Amino acid sequence: MPQGRPRGFDAETALDRAVEVFWRQGYDGASLSDLTDAMGINRPSMYAAYGNKEQLFRRAVARYAEIDMAYAREALAQPTAYAVIERFLRANADALTRTDRPAGCLSIQGGLAGGSAAEFLAASRLAGEAALADRLARADDLPAGTDPAALARYVMVVSEGNAVHAAAGVDRAGLHATVDIALRAVPR
Amino acid sequence: MPQGRPRGFDAETALDRAVEVFWRQGYDGASLSDLTDAMGINRPSMYAAYGNKEQLFRRAVARYAEIDMAYAREALAQPTAYAVIERFLRANADALTRTDRPAGCLSIQGGLAGGSAAEFLAASRLAGEAALADRLARADDLPAGTDPAALARYVMVVSEGNAVHAAAGVDRAGLHATVDIALRAVPR
């Protein structure tokens, strides 16, 4: 059977551009024209390749998790609970203030109020929190009586608060100063 | 000079309804129809009374700060730095999970990505942070070497992270458990 004309753009490269637009403008704030302009393709190509705006967003979030949140998986591989948390919060502070990326993080900037995008992002954040709680529960170096789920939630709260601050323009040193204080609450 | 027909609604009551809509749906997510329906007025009355959507939002944020963030001013009046912080974070956790109000806080739900609403909210949050930093700088019970601005930023990070969590459905006990941990980082 004939193959047909091949696609004239790279789907992953175009997705990377979409990530940036959603990151900077949020799900609702990113119009199809904004997206397709940045992706260098036109509307029907986007619909053919990704489905619709919401599916494009989900793909963008998955790509973001794979690329821009790789540091989180590295942090989970640290040997002690304290090292996991410190590494996560430090790398998070750096990721929130990369000069070649929008400030803050896609999960927060994408949208918090109403809509399916907000629900999807909230669920994925809580999944990350659960993964951290699992890792902390498996650590053998936490003091007896430490609640791994509560500690994981605290760490995520700090990272989300830092994301809000980064989006408001607080610089890298400011975020790390917050991490300095936050780490004092972590048992070791 | 003649007075003209008096307004048929109470401007503050209508504003309270607008606060709820913005809180639940965000600035962009709240359409004029959503707003005027909830306020019980029609479009021209809204424009005559408040100016336009953005000015209505600013009035709503001011009203929110006056009513729903009164706890913050009470917290600043506590006698010691530690008491100020503990009271603020506890009352914040309660405010984020009131059953008669949307979950989370208007300042975060209103919008974080792009647009003048996000900038306005970010500036008002930083103003609150500055007020807390001022109060902490005036405290005489903080250990020498404590940076009041950094500590204030940490406290705001925790409150913002908790707001994100509350919007994602975490309950009051969960937020207070985070505050339990967060307070361990506060010098006393």
Place this chain on the structure above:
DNA sequence: TTCTTTCTATACCGTTCGGTATGTAAGTGA
């Protein structure tokens, strides 16, 4: 009552939204 002023109601404005129909260009397999 009459005049003046302001509020209210309806209907509408141009623009932008997410999404799609349609015709044409560009490749592959026979």
Place this chain on the structure above:
DNA sequence: TCACTTACATACCGAACGGTATAGAAAGAA
């Protein structure tokens, strides 16, 4: 070379957006 399949480009769709023109209704002052 020809048939076939798929991608691309343009132009368009109905709906919803923020905002407003216009006309009628209601109150106080004279």
